[in-house]
Amino acid sequence: MINITQKAPQDPSFTVVGVLDEDFRPESIAQISAPEVVFDFKELKGINSCGIRSWITMLEKQMSGKKIIYNNCPSILVQQINLVQGLLPTNGLIQSFMAPYFCEKCDKEYSVLINAKDINELKAPAASCPQDKSSMEFDAIEKQFFSFLRK
Amino acid sequence: MRTVSFSIRKKILLLFGLLILGSIAVYIWSAIKMFREDKTAYIFENNLQQVERLKNTSENFLKKVTRDTLLLVNFQQANQESIFLQSLDNLDYLKQVFSLQSAGIVKRYKMALADDETIIKNIPTDYKNGFSFKPIKINNTAMVIFYFQDPKLTEIWGGVISLETIQKNLSKNKDQQDLILTKQNIPLTQDIAADSPLLNAVTQTVVAKGAAQTSEIKIGGQDFLIAATESSEFDLSFFSLTSKEAAFRVANHLTKKSMIFGIFIISGTLIAGIIFSNTLTGPIQNLFRATQSVAEGNFNVKFDINTSDEIGALADSFQIMSKKILEYIEESKEKVRMEKELEVAATVQQSFFPQNSIQYPKVELSAFYKSASECGGDWWGHIKIGHHIILGIGDATGHGVPAALLTATINSSFHLIEKMIEFSPGLIERPDELMKILNQTVVKMGGQIHMTFFLGIVDLKKSELHYSNASHNFPLIVDSEKIAGGNGEDWLDILDEANGPRLGHQKDAQYSKAMAMLSPGQVLVMLTDGLIEGENNEGRQWGERRLKKALQENNSNKVDEVLNGIVDQAFTFYNNEALKDDVTLLLTRLS
Numbered sequence A: 001m002i003n004i005t006q007k008a009p010q011d012p013s014f015t016v017v018g019v020l021d022e023d024f025r026p027e028s029i030a031q032i033s034a035p036e037v038v039f040d041f042k043e044l045k046g047i048n049s050c051g052i053r054s055w056i057t058m059l060e061k062q063m064s065g066k067k068i069i070y071n072n073c074p075s076i077l078v079q080q081i082n083l084v085q086g087l088l089p090t091n092g093l094i095q096s097f098m099a100p101y102f103c104e105k106c107d108k109e110y111s112v113l114i115n116a117k118d119i120n121e122l123k124a125p126a127a128s129c130p131q132d133k134s135s136m137e138f139d140a141i142e143k144q145f146f147s148f149l150r151k
Numbered sequence B: 001m002r003t004v005s006f007s008i009r010k011k012i013l014l015l016f017g018l019l020i021l022g023s024i025a026v027y028i029w030s031a032i033k034m035f036r037e038d039k040t041a042y043i044f045e046n047n048l049q050q051v052e053r054l055k056n057t058s059e060n061f062l063k064k065v066t067r068d069t070l071l072l073v074n075f076q077q078a079n080q081e082s083i084f085l086q087s088l089d090n091l092d093y094l095k096q097v098f099s100l101q102s103a104g105i106v107k108r109y110k111m112a113l114a115d116d117e118t119i120i121k122n123i124p125t126d127y128k129n130g131f132s133f134k135p136i137k138i139n140n141t142a143m144v145i146f147y148f149q150d151p152k153l154t155e156i157w158g159g160v161i162s163l164e165t166i167q168k169n170l171s172k173n174k175d176q177q178d179l180i181l182t183k184q185n186i187p188l189t190q191d192i193a194a195d196s197p198l199l200n201a202v203t204q205t206v207v208a209k210g211a212a213q214t215s216e217i218k219i220g221g222q223d224f225l226i227a228a229t230e231s232s233e234f235d236l237s238f239f240s241l242t243s244k245e246a247a248f249r250v251a252n253h254l255t256k257k258s259m260i261f262g263i264f265i266i267s268g269t270l271i272a273g274i275i276f277s278n279t280l281t282g283p284i285q286n287l288f289r290a291t292q293s294v295a296e297g298n299f300n301v302k303f304d305i306n307t308s309d310e311i312g313a314l315a316d317s318f319q320i321m322s323k324k325i326l327e328y329i330e331e332s333k334e335k336v337r338m339e340k341e342l343e344v345a346a347t348v349q350q351s352f353f354p355q356n357s358i359q360y361p362k363v364e365l366s367a368f369y370k371s372a373s374e375c376g377g378d379w380w381g382h383i384k385i386g387h388h389i390i391l392g393i394g395d396a397t398g399h400g401v402p403a404a405l406l407t408a409t410i411n412s413s414f415h416l417i418e419k420m421i422e423f424s425p426g427l428i429e430r431p432d433e434l435m436k437i438l439n440q441t442v443v444k445m446g447g448q449i450h451m452t453f454f455l456g457i458v459d460l461k462k463s464e465l466h467y468s469n470a471s472h473n474f475p476l477i478v479d480s481e482k483i484a485g486g487n488g489e490d491w492l493d494i495l496d497e498a499n500g501p502r503l504g505h506q507k508d509a510q511y512s513k514a515m516a517m518l519s520p521g522q523v524l525v526m527l528t529d530g531l532i533e534g535e536n537n538e539g540r541q542w543g544e545r546r547l548k549k550a551l552q553e554n555n556s557n558k559v560d561e562v563l564n565g566i567v568d569q570a571f572t573f574y575n576n577e578a579l580k581d582d583v584t585l586l587l588t589r590l591s
Helices: A049-062 A075-083 A142-150 B008-077 B081-090 B116-121 B163-167 B197-204 B249-295 B310-350 B401-423 B425-429 B431-443 B529-533 B543-553 B559-574
Strands: A002-006 A013-020 A036-047 A067-071 A092-094 A096-103 A108-115 B094-101 B104-110 B131-138 B141-148 B156-162 B176-182 B213-219 B222-230 B236-243 B357-360 B363-370 B378-385 B388-396 B451-459 B464-470 B476-479 B492-494 B514-517 B522-527 B583-590
Touching: A013 A049, A036 A075, A075 A096, A075 A142, A096 B543, A142 B492, B008 B081, B008 B094, B008 B131, B008 B141, B008 B156, B008 B163, B008 B176, B008 B213, B008 B222, B008 B236, B008 B249, B081 B104, B094 B116, B104 B116, B131 B176, B141 B163, B156 B163, B176 B197, B197 B213, B197 B222, B197 B236, B249 B310, B310 B401, B363 B378, B363 B388, B363 B559, B378 B401, B378 B583, B388 B401, B388 B522, B388 B583, B401 B425, B401 B431, B401 B451, B425 B451, B431 B451, B431 B464, B451 B522, B522 B529, B529 B543, B529 B583, B543 B559, B559 B583
Parallel strands: A013 A036, A036 A067, A067 A092
Antiparallel strands: A002 A013, A096 A108, B094 B104, B094 B156, B131 B141, B141 B156, B176 B236, B213 B222, B222 B236, B357 B363, B363 B583, B378 B388, B388 B451, B451 B464, B464 B514, B476 B492, B476 B522, B522 B583
16 A cells, blocks of 8 residues: 655655555646656555556656656665666656665664765765664675666 | 264153153152042041941930930829820820830830830840830831830830931931941841841941041951941940942042043153154254265255254254365365366476576576476576577566466567577577567567566677666676675676566567677676575575675586575575575576
8 A cells, every 4th residue: 555645735745655566546646747756765665566567657647757856765666766667767866765784793784875976886885883883784786776876 | 983872862851751750750649649648538537527426416316315205204203194195295206105014014105016025025134324225126127125224213114216217317328338236236227137247347346435436347348448436325336337439439530530640741741752852853863964974975965954943053054064165175176176287387387497507619507496386487598599599587577377377478489589580680689679579479468467588699709798678687797707806896797788668568668789798707697586585584585795795605617506506505595484486597607
């Protein structure tokens, strides 16, 4: 179940909450006249192929020609954006996203919010473990995870 | 299964028999016994009252006789002859009056019934209160003669009394016989032979002094109740005999009726018990027969139980249960049939995949495939055409039969590519066009199921890889020589170009192509997401980081060793946790 709410009337910012799946209806998103639309995925819990297909349809039909900005993208969404053409439109960009890190010392995985502008040469920025402050290892293949930046 | 040796029906009947019928029988027996005792007491009491009444009325009459006699004697002694005669005429019961002395009869009054000889012969030897009574026969007619003796008189007075007058006091009940005996056991009121059984039995009866009593005697084989008492005024005994059979006739009749009524109640109760037990156990027996039928494998059992109690509800539940079991059996049969079909499908699908380790001149392939269920949605294949090798790897959305059907379609289409290239040799350098052909194939399947796909064509002469991607996991190129001492991901390259929509997603999807160099010693790694998204029992995915490390740790000149090392590490991490998605890994290395 997905719940997409506009932060304020006429505000071209939406908050996406829940699981993006077959229950998502593209027409549930209000028509926006603004040239730039922002989606906040901080509360996105999951995603599947049907949800992706509907999302792409929504972008193609309702957001055509607009600049699309994604904020707080979880790792699963980033991975799908890398693979699935159209999930991030050609005139879209990811401003911030959650990157997977792993602390070998405490054997735990963490998600770290990263601003896209902080990525240089497709290298993951350094991050320290919130628990033991030790340096964490990037928990994915950098070239693959950050490939959306090359689009 | 045990046999029913002591059925519920028998138990209910036994319960009725022992408790209810026994209670009723005991109650009826007790009631009859109490009734008979009460009736017996009543009959005995009635007999006593009868003999007391006889005694009282007889004594009263005889006292009257004595008073009248004394009055007459007084009139006579006072020489009041006229009053004497007038009084005598008024005494109807007194048939004859006489006086006598030792010399003989002095006077006779009224009718001369008893002659002198009879009067003299019956003179008593003893008197009680001056009077003595005796029965006599005058002209074959039974009468009573009495004598009165007073020491102050020189003569004895007496008279003859009509027997009818005395008999008026006797019971009129035909079943009752009253008897008055003199001291010499001579019947005063009846003409009974001296040796008659009645008289013998009566005379043997102990007559209580004063108080009356009732006892049983047998006369001529017949039982009688006899009540006896003795007069305190005269030398007379009074008896009242009642036939026991007659006395108890009503009691016996009522007892008999009570017994019949009791038997009727017991029979009714027994019949009610049988009907009740049949009503109760009939449905149970029907249900029992139904369970036996089910035990023999006949689940389509039907029976008619229309009771509105718990047994009726149980019968309904049993029928529903039988129906459900039948449905489950049918479902199980269907499931077994489907499982067999799936086994066949899995066998057929296995034939899609070539052997895991393939070696051609200048190139070697190594592959691993494991399905998450009977039929998987992953597919891989290759075609060797001259100095080209076409490699394909795909992952249908979902898994199971629908995904397996798609892999069968892709398998057929992929191998048709060889024939297409025979007719259009230019296609060997157009992975994008080949991808479009595959897309058309998948689109024709209805568009309900998609497939990510990577198609690469390796030119062995030029060491070039021309590829096109349909949203499949990006293949990796691992440079074995750079791994050792390599910095970061310098040894790793990602083939993330030429990415298009999944097969089947768009009818007119356009795909692009890209080229990468695949030098000898480099390993092309193609995989499906099942490998990196496989989870252990803590829910943690194996992930790209561990894949990257596995590639580094299993650096070898032989792709089989590399592949086996990666698969071992992945499945060790999974720790026997069931796969949620199919796992496919395909390595290619130019030599």
